[in-house]
Amino acid sequence: MKPILATMVYCIKDGDVLLMLRNKEPNLGLWVGPGGKLEPGESPYDCAKRELYEETGLEVNNLYFRGLITEISPRPDWQWLMFLYVATEFSGTLVEDKREGRLSWCSLSEVMQLPIPEADSVFFQKVININMPFYQAKFVYDSDLSLVKVTEQ
Numbered sequence: 811m812k813p814i815l816a817t818m819v820y821c822i823k824d825g826d827v828l829l830m831l832r833n834k835e836p837n838l839g840l841w842v843g844p845g846g847k848l849e850p851g852e853s854p855y856d857c858a859k860r861e862l863y864e865e866t867g868l869e870v871n872n873l874y875f876r877g878l879i880t881e882i883s884p885r886p887d888w889q890w891l892m893f894l895y896v897a898t899e900f901s902g903t904l905v906e907d908k909r910e911g912r913l914s915w916c917s918l919s920e921v922m923q924l925p926i927p928e929a930d931s932v933f934f935q936k937v938i939n940i941n942m943p944f945y946q947a948k949f950v951y952d953s954d955l956s957l958v959k960v961t962e963q
Contacts, residue, residue, distance in 0.1 A: 813880070813891040817858040818845035820876075820938050821868060821897045826915040827938065828866065828904075829924070833911045841916070841924045843894075854893035862897070866913060867905030870897045876937045876945060881929060883951035894937050894945070928957040 820843045821828040829841040846861040848854060859870050877894035906913050916924065921934060929949045936945045950959040 811886050811889045813882075813889040815848040815854070815857075815891050815893075816845060817848070817854050817861055817893045817895065818843040819858050819862045819870070819873070819895045819897055820934075821862070821866075821870075821900055822918070822938060823898075823915070825918055827918055827921060828868075828913060829916050829921070830865065830911040830913050834909075837927050839925065841914075841921070841926050842930065844910075844913075845892075855895075858893065858895045862900075863902075865907045865910050866902075868897075868900045868902045871899035871901065873897055874940050876940065877933055878944075878946045879929065879933065880948040881951065882948070883955060884953045885951075885955070888951060888955060894933070896938055896940055898940070929960075932960055 830844055831841055832838055844862050844865040848857045855873060858873055862868055862870055874896045876896050879892040879894060881890040904913060922931060933945055933947060936942055946963045948961045949957060952958050
């Protein structure tokens with residue numbers, strides 16, 4: 811099964827991170843970083859910049875490539891390869907894309923208490939710290955999309 815290629819960007823400012831409360835699948839009702847699927851011919855870097863702008867109105871001035879996540883399951887619709895980025899410099903006026911979800915600046919110290927995807931709870935702290943090594947892992951789910959195994963590489 812061919813994986814879906816996607817990006818996610820964590821914008822960090824003054825001890826806060828910009829998250830989106832998803833109002834549709836995948837991750838309905840969970841807080842995630844803005845991002846989305848790569849378009850044909852698009853690099854992960856370009857996708858991250860485009861998706862961030864489309865979903866938030868913010869233009870990124872720097873992107874740190876911080877993680878590469880593989881997610882697999884027996885389901886053909888749950889095969890993902892995610893490119894994770896952190897942005898610490900951006901500009902523009904925050905504008906929500908209501909089709910995707912609601913945006914909020916959340917305290918970095920409180921993110922782990924929010925409803926976030928299982929995988930994000932494993933990698934979030936490691937990815938947002940740009941001084942830590944690059945993060946790479948494989949997340950294996952069952953057919954109900956419950957996380958059953960994590961292999962950090």
